[in-house]
Amino acid sequence: MSKQEQHWEKTRNLLFITLAIWFIFSIGIFLFGAEMQESSIRPFGYPLTYWFTCQGSLAIFVILIFWFAGRQEKIDDEFGFSEREGDQ
């Protein structure tokens, strides 16, 4: 496998992980909205589903993007595909 193919494979795997986490917190948990609402887990005292819609999922998305960016930068560095001065 060429260097570029390896790079793309890693990039793609990172995408799948990122999208899996994204799926859980944007779609997955809301399949169980009514059940979660009754849960005894209450972040800051809010009902669980309510908390996810107003803070939880939103904050997780912010963290997820920065995590994703960091991992992708590592992959790019590993294969020497990061941008150098004057590339643009």
Add this chain to the structure above:
Amino acid sequence: MIKGKFIDNLPKVYGIYTGGFLVFIILMAIAEQAGMSAKLIGIFFVAFTVLIYALIGWLSRTLQVDAYYVAGRQVPTVFNGMATAADWMSGASFVAMAGGIYFKGYGYMALLVGWTGGYVLVASLLAPYLRKFGCYTVPDFIGTRYGGNLARFSAVIVLTVASFTYVTAQINATGTIASVALDIPFGIAVYVGLASILMCSMLGGMRAVTWTQVAQYIVLIIAYLLPVFWISSKLGAGFFPHFMLADEVARIAELEGQFGFVKNSAADLATVPKGLAGITKAHSSVNATPWAFISLAVCMMAGTASLPHVMMRYFTTPSVRTARRSVGWSLFFIFLLYSSAPMLATLSKLSLIDPTLPTGIIGKTIAEVQSIDWYQNWNQANLMFISDFNGNGTLELNEFFMGGKAVVLATPEIAGLPYVISGLVAAGGMAAAMSTADGLVLAISNALSHDIYYKIINPKAETAKRLIVARVLLVLIGFAGATIAALEIQGILGSVIWAFDFAMSGLFFPLVLGVWWKRANAPGAVAGMLLGLISGTAYLIWVRSGGSGFLGITQLTFGIVGAAVSLVSMIVVSLITAAPDSATQKMVDDVRVPSGKTILAQK
């Protein structure tokens, strides 16, 4: 030129600007104590901020194509994040979102999840790759990746339909705020709003829009957060509402149980002014089916990743790496406002319905409520209404009606904050609507001037001519948008959601597959864009004209139909036609690697 120095000094420049704005707020507060009228304060707030934006727009004027289309590709990560947040958060987010949550609760909060979750798609699927491409516009990417004027032209059509739907709503919002704050008729205020929008974008294109959007973000976030924190402390709910309103949320649920949701008769409802609604849904409980919630969230997420005015903000960063990080910053700055909207809705509702609070009106006598100053003001502005349906002389929960905008606009006054805060909120709403309108008008006129005029009609046009065409188109589109906005065909929020569905129907899969599926070719992309847009639109028309719809897909989620048709037709047509040539395949390989020259620079 000052430019290089300006970029290095950004934190200082905007630091001084923020400080100056805070001083201005304090001066206004002092003036209010000294007896300045509420009306004058409102005028000062809106006029002062709009003049600042216009000044920034004028200082950023340019005669260079690169600066006009992509701000010279040198906007630093964090500042691009702020600009994107302002670009993104429209008048609807600012003025209408808290109201939507107030009235519809959980079912509406799918929009919060959708409008933030979409950025994960932007960061992982698209933004870094489109940045590597080095295009000026979104159709520029489609046109070059797939090849051919037909693909480019189709992308321009989808972009125009989606963005134009969106921009009329924004110009409408600037008109609404300008007419209230400056006390002029709406028909004229729309054009005042338009003039302010054009002043920010016409001379400097993307460069001017970028630097005004950063300034607008600062105004709008202060204007949103300050009242939320203040009201929360004033009600004794806690100094940091986001972590401290659990008791208030529980109290609302308790009161709802106590009052009950009494259904009004159709005859009674007919007497309520148009656009006002009562509290008919529980505040925090799960009141929508999983599918209703998820389908709306999915549409907003896919729409986010397809709206050209957002995508083009990531063309302005210095590199692929910064484009990626910039998406994170954008979402962080959006998060600050979005996570506060439910808190504002909670505070607003509690202060109105809790009989034990001095501001609570439920349970008071009708005559008593009618004599309250703020009730009279907002009743006159057609945003509040009470009526004694059951004739018992006391106000019940089902006898109180409010407009969605009132949650943001009126709560400071209800909670007894000084008028200076209401002036600040008006300036914030104006900033939110203007910044989004600027981004949208620019997205449309750039697509028409770059992709239609320069790439298709007259590829030999010289720089000066291209920039003149771009500006003429900008003004024309602005006027077209304002003319339609003045007709007031549709509410602000409805057309915003439609714009997402249109964008998703036509552009989501052609954009994503352009990067992630090498086999995708021009006929497939054209089929995906056009059939997606047509089927989505047809479904919308069908449902609007009384059709029953299927799978629970409503006029707010018609993008699911459009995008599904788009995906299937794009794959089928791509597979039955010839694979893209080796040059195109090589181009896709290059897009996937951050290093090296941009694709368009290689040509």
